[in-house]
Amino acid sequence: MKKVLLGCLGTVLLLAAILVGLIAYFGPEYNVYLFPPNPQTYARSVIRKLDFGLYTSEDWERQKAAALEKLKGAKSYQDTYPILKELTQQAGGKHSYFYSPEENPEIGPESQNQPQTENQAGILYLKLPAFSGDLKAAGVYADKLAGALKKDDYQAVVLDLRDNTGGNMYPMLAGLSSLLPDEELFQFDYGNGSKTPVSRSEILSQSGLDSTEEEPKEVPIAILVNDQTGSSGEMAALAFKGLENVKIFGQPTAGYTSGNQVYSLYDGASLQLTTSRILDRTGKTYENEAILPDVETEQPLEKAQGWLKEQLNTK
Template sequence: MRRALAAIVVLALLGAGLVAAQPSVPTPRTYLLGALNLLRAHSIDRDRVDWPRAEAGAVRAAEGVPTLSGTYPMIRDVLAELGNPHTKLLSPLQARAPSAATIKVPSSRAADGIAVLEVPGFVADPDGERRYVAAGTAALRAVEAQAPCGWIVDLRDNSGGNMWPMLTVLAPLLGDGIAGSFAGPGLAPSFWSIRDGRAWIGDHPGTAEVNPVRLTRPAPPVAVLTSRDTASSGEATLIAFRGLGRVATFGGRTAGYATGNEVFDLADGAKLLVTTTVDVDRTGRPYGAWPIAPDFPTQDPETAAGEWLRTRGGCA
C-alpha cells in the first residue's frame, strides 16, 4: 500500500509557480480534450502515443458521460499508453493536502559518535512546510550539539512530495553549491543548489524558511539509507548527495520515480501530474523511471552504514 501511495502522492517537484489551470466549467468533452492536450504538450513520454487515434478513442468512450469525473477512466487509459508511473491523475480527494498537524516531520538520534537523521516525505500547505523545516532544523541541531563524526540520513520511508523542505533541512550536510538539476527535451536545465542555508531552484528559493545550523565538523562523511519506499522527491533527495566523495548509500533499490512533474489544476479540483523532466545529479548523470541501486545492498543498512562511517577519517 505504501508503494502505491508513493506513486500517487508524488509531488509538485517544480513548485507552485508552474501550476497551470483549465477554464472553469467546461463540458465533459472539453475537459477530457483539455487534459489530453496537456499530456500531449508537456509529457516527456508524448512520442509513445498516437495522439489522433488516442484522442478519437477517448472522445468516443466519453460520449454521453454526464460528469467531468466520468472522463477519468478515459484520461487514465491514455496515461497507461504513456507508460510512465510518475504521470498521474489525482481526484479532488487524492489531491487534497493533509493538515499541517498530521504530517510526519524529521527526527534524530545519536549513538557512539554517529548521528541519525530520519527525513520523511512531505506533502502539505505552507503551515506544514514551516512545521517540517522547524522540526528538521531542531532535530539536526539536537544531534549536532554532540559533534558527531559521521551522519546517517535515513530516506527509507521517504515516499516523496515537495523536495525543497527536505533539502533545506539537509543543507548543512550537503554543503553549498549545485546539488542536481532537472533536464528535459528542449528545456534548459533547472539547477538545484544549496546556499544561504536553504535549497534553491535556479534563482528562486525553494522554501521561505532558512536552516541556520552550521556544523562543528563541516563536510562530514554521510551514509544515506534507501529502500523500495524511497520514491519521487525522496529519490531526488538521494540524488542530491550523489557525486559527493564523502557519501555512500546503503539498503535497497529505490521505487524508480526519479523524474520531475509539472502539476496542472483541472476545473473540478483534480490535478494532472505530468512528468516533464528527469533528475540529474551534480556530476551530470541522468536518472529516470527506474530504481536507483545503493552502493552497498544490505538488509541491515544502519549497521553497515555505521561500520562504513567508522572507517572514514573523522570516525576512525
C-alpha cells in the same frame, strides 16, 4: 457631450468584451472559468497539460483523439476520470497520476508525516518520511530537520530514506540544506532538450526559507535506502550521491527517478505529470530507474554505523 460619453461607454464595453474573451480562452489553463466547465471542457483543459508529458511520442495525437471520442459521452467530471487516468499514464509513464478529489495526496495521511531526529552517541540519526502536505506543514518538516542540524553535538549523520515513497522534495532538501554544497545538485532534462539545474539556493528559495549557510557541514553522511525509496525520496538521495563524504547503504531504490509537474484542477482533482528525466552531478541520466547503493546490504543501519565510526576514528 453625450457623444463623448457614449464613445467612452463604447470603449469600456469593448474592453470588457475583450477581457471576457481572454478569460474565456486562456482562463481554463489556470482553472479560471466564467462559468463551471462542462465535462468535455474540463477534460480538454487537462489534456492540454498532458501535451507536456515526457512520453508524448508520435502516437500521442492518435491517443488523444481516441480519448476525446470516448469523452463525448461523459455527463459528469467523474465520468472523465477513468479516461484521463489512462491518458495520463500514456503521456507521462509510470510516475504520472491523475488523482480524483478523494485521492488528492495533499489531504492524505502523508500530509501529517514529520521527520524523526535522534542523537545516537554523536551520530545524528534523521528519519525522513514521505511528505505531501500544505505549505505550513512543509515548513514544519523542513524546520525540524534544520533545527537538529544546527546543533553542534554530533560528528556524523545518518539519513534514513527507507520507505520514503516521495511527495514533495522541497521540504526534505531544504531541511537538509546545511549538509549540501551550494552547487548544482542535479538537473531536470526535458523532452525538448532544455535543462534546468537545481542548486541549494534554489531549493531554499522554492521553500521560502532563509539561505544563510556559506559552507556545508563537513561531516561523514550515510544514507539508507530500500526498494520502497521512491520519487522525492530518491531525489533526496541523488542530491547527495557523488559527494566525497557520502556513502549509500541498502537496496536498489524503487525507480521513480524523473521530474514531475503538479497541477491543481477545477474540481479539486490533481495531475502529477512526468515532464523530465534527471541528470545527477556526475552527468548520469536517470529515467525512472533505480539508484544503486554503494554498499548493497540487508543490514544498512549496522553497516552505515560501522562505516561512520571508521570515518570518525581516522580523523
